[in-house]
Amino acid sequence: MSVSIAKQGYQLGHGHDDHDHEQVIYQETRDMRLLGFVLFLCSDVVLFSSFIFAYIYLRTTVAPIWPPMIDGHQLPRLDTAFAAVNSVVLFGSGVTMHYALENWKHGTRAMYNLFMGLTILLGAMFLGGQAYEYAHAQIGGWSGNTFGASFFTLTGMHGFHVFVGVVFLAVLWWQSSRGVYDHERYFGLTAGTLYWHFVDVIWVALFFLFYLW
Amino acid sequence: MATIAPGVKTGPYHAVLDHIHPEPTSFIRKYIFSIDHKVIGIQYMITGGLFFLIAGMLAEVIRYTLLQPQGQMGISAATYNGVYSMHGSAMVWLVIIPLVTGAFGNFVMPLQIGARDVAFPWLNLLAFWMFPVAGVILFSSFLIGAPDAGWTEYPPISVQGPPGTTLWCIAIFLIGVSSTLTGINFIVTIYKMRAPGMTLTRMPLFVWAQFATAGLSFIATTALAAALLALFCERVFNVPFYDPSRGGSPVLWQHMFWFYSHPAVYIMILPAFGIVSEVLPTFSRKPIFGYKMIAFSTVAIALLGFSVWAHHMFTSGMVPWLQLPFMIITMLIAIPTGVKIFSWVATLWGGSIRWTTPMLFATGFLITFTLGGLTGFFLAAVPADYHEHGTYFVVAHFHYVLYGGSVMGLFAGFYYWWPKMTGRMYNEAMGQWHFWITFVAFNCTFMPMHWLGLMGMPRRVPIYDPAAWYVFWNQFASISSFVLAASMLLFAYNFWSSFRSGKIAGPNPWGARTLEWMISSPAPYYNFKKIPAVLATPYDFGNPLPYLGLEAAEGATEATPTHSSHPVPTY
Amino acid sequence: MEGLAGVEKIIALIGAIVVFIFALIGLRGEWKKTGLDDQVTKLLLGLMAFGCVLVVLAAFGVLPRGGGA
């Protein structure tokens, strides 16, 4: 290989005008943050998976029957119908979030605001539903038995993620109203959307495992 | 993007690579809350070194207790439990893991890929500061009753254990978060920020090792976090996960713990593999043998490492039909490991070897690590493990792989990169003495544990059979371990005196070929005056250096960068 | 209680179908994009649509198998 030819062609970080250069830096920074954020979500998946493993393990290999027996009578199942409605609320918020981001990309601000507001509202409704569910679940509380332990730990962790998500989205909404993002640069919104979808999908698993299995 | 030379594509990320933060001037921003990967790497080294001292003294307490078959006055069984539990926990989480990833990963990896920093410098700063905090929390558990169930903290003992066990959970959780963040940071750095032309198969092998390790840390560590969270809730809020009397299962903890901790043994050893893969070719002046095989076997080990955890649980009462697959997969890992060992030996073959201190440690590593791998094979065989589990044979095994492997690798790395960190040489004769004393004392300390274990001496018990044979080998091991500890004084003195008055090293004292040696020592703040382009793997001794654009950087300590770019937008 | 559960199931059923349809429309819009965020979005939207299917099964009483509350 001819080193001198190589040298002629070798330039780095030069030959861009300033605007181009800034755009390239934005793009690269954004891609790195995106990858980092997705990796963070992956490791969060492992956190939930480990607790799900614990639940499956306790339910299938340790407990003789499920729901477990406490003081001679079997615990009731959870209220599937109510949880189904609450699930739809959360999945619905995932869809509205998707459209909020799409509208942001297309510059349709009014629709963006509508969908973003809806998302936050539905997220808060889900949390309210969770609170109601917690108050009414007759499974002996968090520390009563392994059913309560796995149910309240997993849904509690998930609820905490939803709560963080609602705050996250509210901040993003506020930021976008203050002009922090424009229609080409909106990494915060992308991250918020991915996080919110992630929280919804965790719920798909929890809904199945606790209510439908 | 465009091809800039035959075989050199501009990496897509060169603009960010070129970005330079202004150098901080205040002491605090420069040395305490620095975001410079080199400073953070050295901070990890110092902190990890201090913890090594404490955890090492705990080890000597263990060996002191075992000088006599009835134990020692003043060291109750309860104290002994706390001492070995803290020794193991600290060595694993406060010494080896932070040193192999946080310290060497941070200091060396960005230099080797031709970057100016890691992808997320602020995250790096945060991850570092969680580490000393975790250390302080862990050691303060001595004040309220140290954890007493060993570093593995099996329930039900850990559920009922002293209050310090709760602090143990918090500390290990924190250090786990730190290592997850570092893992994410390193993956993004290695994946996105390599210098133009540095394709994956042109990366130095140390970078490959860090890549695989980072993958392990960010996936496996959250499993440990879950196990710890559950233990914490059980201890503090009485939530039943592990207590069998309330429908829980102690074996559940073992699954969750080892799903992390087996990959964690590879977190501890893969970077040492990486160090050895740099040191051996440099001092044999020969291309590394089987570059691709070493790189791919690193990844293979990391992947297989996720599917063998239950080999720690053969005697736990797990379902018997699962034992066979776990045994077979465990043994399969010996294949990629063997590939590496043979490649390293073949690298030495016919080289013009210089027996410098790092080279001695790397060769010592080859011997002791291989012995540890062999005993691992014995342990993986289910019927043999029934006999060996819970005995000193296991202790011998993991000290051969962890001390003889990870720590020897770390020593090699320290001596090797010391000139790059400080710009000065250490005293070679003293370094070689350090090696020989370490090597002999190490083997004398841990070799007898093989036969002690096979004869049935259990681990984690402060008293043992008073027959003369047991007493002799225990005293032999203890006295050797005191020598081993004393050899650390040589190490410490060597670096202290080198730091004060060592010979000036120059950019490349070893004649090595990876990128970190192409810049002045100590490395300047911005690392590379100009980001170089890479044309080939670094190991082809005899060919011209495979880099373009480095000339400008010679003696670049005073020079200012050619291209200081715009601030990166924060959204 | 029975009556209330019936109303809940109807709400869940209708809601799930609506959400499912919009999730699929969103998915179709994403389909040709190839960025990392788009790929992840596809995966997550798809799983969310699957969640809607689960809700439908619950509303019809197919799951849980013993018949839930």
Ligand code: HEM
């Ligand atoms: C050829 C490779 C290896 C094999 C086949 C192997 C196999 C095993 C087996 C089967 C055990 C369980 C023994 C028992 O408790 O009965 C074990 C324990 C252990 N191994 Fe390995 N091992 C290998 C390499 C390593 C490496 C590279 C490390 C770390 C750098 C390591 C660290 C440990 C530790 C720390 C333990 C003990 C855990 C404890 O109970 O405290 N091993 N090994």
Ligand SMILES: [Cu+2]
């Ligand atoms: Cu293992």
